[in-house]
Amino acid sequence: MTSFCLQSKLNIIVPSNSTRYIAEQLDCPPLVAAVLELQGRVSPHNIDKARAWLCPSLDFLLPQCYLGASAEEAARMWHRLPSLGNVVVYGDYDVDGVASTTLAMEICCSRAQGVRFYIPHRHLEGYGLHRQALLQLVEAGCNTLMVVDCGTKDTSLLAEARSLGLNVFVFDHHLPDREDISDPYVVNPQIDGDMETRRLCATSVLWLWAFLFDIMPKKWLYERLDLVALATIADCVPLEMLNRSLVKEGLDVMRSTPRQGLRHLFSRLGLAPYYLNEEQLAMKVIPCLNAAGRLSFADLAVKVLVGEEPGVQNVEELVSLNRKRQNLSSRITREASKVAEEKDRHVLFQESWPIGVLSGVASRLCSERNVPVVLAAPVRNWIRGTLRMPAGGNAVQVLDCISDRLEAWGGHKQAAGFSVSKENWQDIEIDLERMLSNVECEEPEISAINIHPSQINMKTWQSVADLGPFGIGNPYPLLFCEKSEDEKILPLGKTGTHLKIQCGEDSLVAFNGVHVLNSIASSNIAGWVYHPRFDYWRGQLRLQFMLDYVIIEP
Structure with missing residues (x-):
């Protein structure tokens, strides 16, 4: 989505001698070195810091993680139980909730007589544990309750569940109340975990617990990193070293061996698994999975992730719900924007x-x-x-x-x-x-590397893309080029809302750019901030340049 930025808020980075030195030491293209400098991940005096970022190792990172004291207590109880009996996984209705629900079910299958799941309805019940639902699960013969992506604040309900004879495990990442959490089986690094694990989503908390305490074989767990990647991107948690590494490995799983339901969804959305990236997950796949819990029952998203038949029909229903969500969102955005501005x-x-x-x-x-x-x-x-x-x-x-x-x-x-x-x-x-x-919001400042689209090819950008996945904590590198006299602004698409800025043989795609550019005088435009991305279109991989900001003079 295209926006605008005042020239005074733009910091233009020009590659220097230090950039060239870093590129030589790391044996990488100068643009990669410039991105690492821009993100503060390298300096001429500390090259090793960047090497660790370029080649992250989960085998090195994972054993250093600490989820908190309750993680070990929960693992002791898990290994002590001869059987889980009838298991119910109690989850949440967003993507982290359905991904952690799916992972929990797959973990429990090998030690349970039966495994079911329960996700409360967003509109009728709302977030978290509900006593009525809990009593119904007990009455239906539940022996083990595994709560994911919620439960931290439901201390009294968890105690009641145990008093009714249930084995209870909780894997969450939401901030606890100010008072101490006394439940020894609530695995939530926000309580007393280390800084790295406090950045995890709920699916990652469960996955890491299973890894650290030998709950499942390591190879089996690595094959489930697709769920971790989906949840991590969907929950917008910071992509620092651990999260970035988990998503990177999870993307590899989805590219090489996508689970059946996701394969159907990729196909329906026109995505080639081999070229799948985090932006496609965030913009196309995750909204579909989220649509189930937003407009209906989240159960449908779990069925797709589990691979329940009829797979194609389930995916079609997801896509239909997402289309409905998009239409509703557009209408409400117009209504809310009008009220917010007028009043x-x-x-x-x-x-x-x-x-x-x-x-x-x-x-x-x-x-x-x-x-x-x-x-x-x-x-x-x-x-x-x-x-x-x-x-x-x-x-x-x-x-x-x-x-x-x-x-x-x-x-x-x-x-x-x-x-x-x-x-x-x-x-x-x-x-x-x-x-x-009265909230004091920070006026955003933007840093961008000074480089024209004509200087970037697919090989160069692939080297930069390897610094991803990008997101919060590892922002997409932005690039800048000055406005020139021979540029042309042309319409794009059938809706009349998109534009492209023709810069010689290259063009910048401006999604919803008509509204922004119509509000700015051409003489006030100083330049363009953009980012490249790979796009798979009609069987061909191509490089696109997406316009992020129109830079305007005061």
Whole structure:
């Protein structure tokens, strides 16, 4: 999505003698050395730091990880049990939830009489453990309850489950309440894990626990890194050394031996597994998997990941739900943007909005406006909301201030959700608006390497792509080229919203660029910030240049 940036906020990096020296020492192209310098991963005096980043080793990283004291306690209980009996995996409805649910089921299969899963309905039940559901599982003959991607705050319900005779394991990554967590079997590195494991999503927490404590064979676990990669990218956790390595290996699994359900989904989306990358997962695959829990039951996404038949039919249903989600999101984005701009509001509420699509819309509005955003809508007797924060804000701290009046809440610094009774909503709405109006957001600054698209070929960019996967914590390297007099701005596609900027023989693709460029005088444009990407189109691999920012003079 194309946006604009003031020239004063752009830091242009020009490759220097130090860049050439680093390239020589690492035996890599100068552009790779420039990217490493841009990201602060190398200096002429510390070349070894970059070597570790260029060639990460899970075999080296994993044994150093510490998930917290409860991880060992949970492993002792696991190995002590002669059988798990009838297992129910209790998960969550987003991609991390369905991926960790799938992984937990596959782990339990070898030691259980039967394995089922339960994911609460987003609209009818909401996030976390629910007592009524727990009692129904007990009545149905559940012996072992494995809770994934939730459960940290449900201490009393976990104790009740154990009092009813269940073996209970919890694998989560959500921030705990301020009071100490006393449950010895809640495996959550946010409680007392090391800094690296605190960056993990729930699927990774479960996978790493199984790896560190010999729950499953190492080869078997490496074959399940596809689930870890999906969940890690979907949950937008920082791609530092460990997460980046896990995603890198997981992408290799999906490229070489994709599980049956994903293979059907890749085919339906026109993706060639061999050329699959993190951007395609984030933009195409993950939205489809998320659509199930947003508009219907998340069970469908689990069925696709497990490979349950009829596979093609399940995938078609996912794609159809995602198309519906896209249409709803577009409509709500227009409605919410209009209200936010006209009334200068951070907290937006509408009776008719379906809660399942609001998180994506809130993320988009937060990104476009660089302000905190709450979108809320009624669900039966409750008001459910989603809060998104730009850099500089903390969603968890905001909700913690009003937690005594919330029915449920949880999340991360940049994204959180909550439920409140209809009776309390008006007061909560006023307090949230007041707090969010006072949040000091950081004005984003952009750094980009000065290089024209004509100087980049597929071989050069493949060397840069090997520094990925890219995302939060390992941002996509941005490049800059000055505006020239002979450039042409041309329409692109059938919708009338996209453009391409013709720069000699190369072009920059500007998604939704019409709105941005129509609001800027051509004489004020100083240049373009873009990034290359590989695109597989009609059987051919090609290099595209995607416009990120139009740089404007004051």
